[in-house]
Amino acid sequence: MNRPAAAGAGSAVERYLAEVTARLPGPARAQVGIVAELRSGLLDATDAHARTGLPPAEAALAAAREFGDPAQVAVGFGAEIAASQARRVAVTLLVTGPLVGLLWVATALASHLGLPFAPHWPWAGPAPGLRAVIYLVAVAAVALAAGVTAWAAVLGIATTGRLTRWRPARPRQAPMAAAIAGFGAVSADGLGLALLAAQLAIAPGKLSPVLAGTAAAASVARMMLARRAAHRCLAIRASLT
């Protein structure tokens, strides 16, 4: 197809796209496809206006006018970016959670770590009862944090997928759920690392070094990524009107 109008439409179309892009939340990666689609639509519109006899520059201006207020378009896409980012974070956390959890369980099994009430309780010391309680509380806290993470991640996925056919759109809900899942993952991994540090301080010889090292590295990496993702989701949520 010849594109004489679109070829001369650069400035008005690009100006319009720049105005939309400046208002879009989220990382550039999430915006690329949107901007490309809008650009091809604007160039199609420019061609359509040029066919009515307008010179290229005026056709491009007419196309930009036809597309409407860039702020309004950005608001519409902002909700979509929020949903897709929240979904991506929630799915990643839901997939990596059990994997990291399994690493910790494998570490505990391979290291012959007993439960506080088991006969082979490995921690010796003047107050084993108190230590057992602290240990149990810490394990329960990990389980609670993992549970909150899973619940929030499932909510984040449910509110951004096919269920949206039947429920009213609440664009701010999914980023909040994803952020809660992210901070839940940070807490779960942080508590797991604290338990490892305690074990290292009390009975380092009992730990399986390879598995413990792998689980710790996985948790540290997940903590950093989850923290960043959670902050990003909160920032996107704050940008929604």
Next chain:
Amino acid sequence: MRAETLKGHLDGILLAVLEPGACHGYAIMEALRVRSDGQLDLPTGTVYPALHRLERAGLIQASWSVAGGRRRRVYQLTAAGRRALDTERSTWRDFSAAVTALLLPAAPAVSPA
């Protein structure tokens, strides 16, 4: 007709426009204008986020294609989208019949005996 008037019906309208076959964003907008005899005065840019929302809901699916040297995102109805369109149509028939009966009564109201 302004965008506010369309509120709540835009999804069904977009699904209906896509019923005959796959379309890219601007072609959908042109089809909206043609099929409504130019009555729909909707900012073209606002149609695109609505298409993304329908895609997320699984009612349409999108793929990139290149035609005439221009990359376009082409949308088509999914099976769930066709079912949703049927539901929209049936809901609209009931709704429009009820509103027509109220706004445009066929005969003057019968006075009480």
